[in-house]
Amino acid sequence: MHPQSKLYFQKTNYHASLRFLFVISLILFNGYLINLGKTYQSFFISTQSLLLMSLFAPLHECSHSTAFKSKFLNRLVMFCCGMIHLMPSIWFREFHMQHHRHTQDVTKDPELGTEYPRTIGDYIFLITGIKIWIYLVKNFFRLLSGNANESYINKHNTKKVVIEARIIFIVYLLFLFVSLNLNNGILLYAWIIPMIIGQPFLRLFLLAEHGLCDLTTDMSKNSRTTKTNFLVRFFMWNMNYHTEHHTTPGIPFHKLQEYQKIIKHKFKYQELGYLNFHKKYLMHLLNQKAFAGFDSMYQ
Secondary structure, eight states, X not given: OOTTOGGGGOOOSHHHHHHHHHHHHHHHHHHHHHHHTOTTHHHHHHHHHHHHHTTHHHHHHHHTTOSOSOHHHHHHHHHHHHHHTTOOHHHHHHHHHHHHHTTTOTTTOGGGXXXXXXXXXXXXXXXXXXXXXXXXHHHHHHHHTXXXXXXXXXXXXXXXXXXXXXXHHHHHHHHHHHHHHTTOOHHIIIIIHHHHHHHHHHHHHHHHHHTTOOSSSOTTXXXXXXXXXHHHHHHTTTTTBHHHHHHOTTSOGGGHHHHHHHHGGXXXXXXXXXXXXXXXXXXXXXXXXXXXXXXXXXX
């Protein structure tokens, strides 16, 4: 197939519906097992953390309106996943579209507002998830207060961003009210705790997308594709094919693997697994420290 063939851009409701409903079913069933409070509750909480983290993938895909053919389904799933991740969906879409327009541009890419780890300490702090939670909580309450004046938010969408944040806040309060009245800790054990302990896995995954790539707007050099196993590809909706996605964001997730086979030779950064990437990242940080120490000896 030619890379520009219309077949690559064809959207369906089928692929995303099956995948999303399957994952939601696993989350609900696993939540039920957590609520039973049996011997293996810790195991099910750990499993829940990975399942909930995987919902970032449909949030991301729906922000491009490529997950589903239906606009309604894209918006509905994006809203639900954004609410679970403390990322109001309209705000996330505005943030993410700016990232795509100005990928790795140090003055315009909002993802570079938080620097990539430059030391081992920075790396550990990022992976713990503390850094992103501080940012997300501050951002949510900023939006809740009516402040949606970030440069990447389209002025026509500022009111929508604020309204959505307030709707999500009301939903949170309703969940809390019901949970307290039923004297049930399901929200804590099946949502809040799993989200906290699962965040490091998402940070490890996302760091590979642009970490150590060139600070250029050239899409073939500013993103990374990472080869991985079927389970990661399935639950993360082929987000590992990140260079392909940035090069042609209009291609739905279920076509990226096929597309990658045709254009992979054009990309600078391709990695054989996430473990390999993080080994190289840590070695890069250690070498930086070693060279800095070496230089200081002769100053």
